[in-house]
Amino acid sequence: MKKMLEFKAHDGEIEDIALGPDNKVVTAGRDFQCCVWQQDQLVTGLRWHENLPGIPDKAYRYQACRDSGTFLGLGTVTGSVAIHIAFSLQRLYYVKEAHGIVVTDVAFVPESQPGRELLGGHEAALLSVAVDSRCKLHLLPTRRSLPVWLLLLLCAGLIVATILLLQLAFPGFL
Numbered sequence: 261m262k263k264m265l266e267f268k269a270h271d272g273e274i275e276d277i278a279l280g281p282d283n284k285v286v287t288a289g290r291d292f293q294c295c296v297w298q299q300d301q302l303v304t305g306l307r308w309h310e311n312l313p314g315i316p317d318k319a320y321r322y323q324a325c326r327d328s329g330t331f332l333g334l335g336t337v338t339g340s341v342a343i344h345i346a347f348s349l350q351r352l353y354y355v356k357e358a359h360g361i362v363v364t365d366v367a368f369v370p371e372s373q374p375g376r377e378l379l380g381g382h383e384a385a386l387l388s389v390a391v392d393s394r395c396k397l398h399l400l401p402t403r404r405s406l407p408v409w410l411l412l413l414l415c416a417g418l419i420v421a422t423i424l425l426l427q428l429a430f431p432g433f434l
Contacts, residue, residue: 267300280327288322328368333386335363359390
């Protein structure tokens with residue numbers, strides 16, 4: 261093996277590291293940060309005081325991380341579990357103290373046939389394991405979205421309504 265790259269990712273120890281799509285790397289450190297890296301460049305990161313305002317920065321720490329390509333699963337030293345969108349780190353799911361103590365690892369259920377059976381109608385499933393000797397399954401509900409055809413129909417309706425309102429406000433507009 262040959263070292264390809266070396267850079268300072270965190271102040272202090274790195275708790276966990278996960279490889280993501282497009283050669284991205286996710287790290288969780290003892291400095292209360294979770295970071296997404298492309299080579300040695302920081303793409304984006306999470307800090308507790310930005311992610312969950314009102315919760316003291318030193319009260320929580322990211323302990324475990326996994327990147328499914330679409331989602332980033334995180335576990336903390338206080339037993340909390342979260343799922344974020346991988347590219348924007350927008351939080352989709354959060355359970356405070358899902359476990360009684362430190363979450364030691366998280367893993368997404370694979371998209372195999374048995375994995376799809378566990379998912380049911382949910383968008384993702386994350387397993388968390390903790391020092392409390394429990395393994396829990398966290399199901400991310402499917403996000404609601406409008407079909408493209410309905411969105412286009414609504415846009416066309418808005419355009420027609422705007423033209424009609426302009427015609428009423430300014431006779432002879434067309």
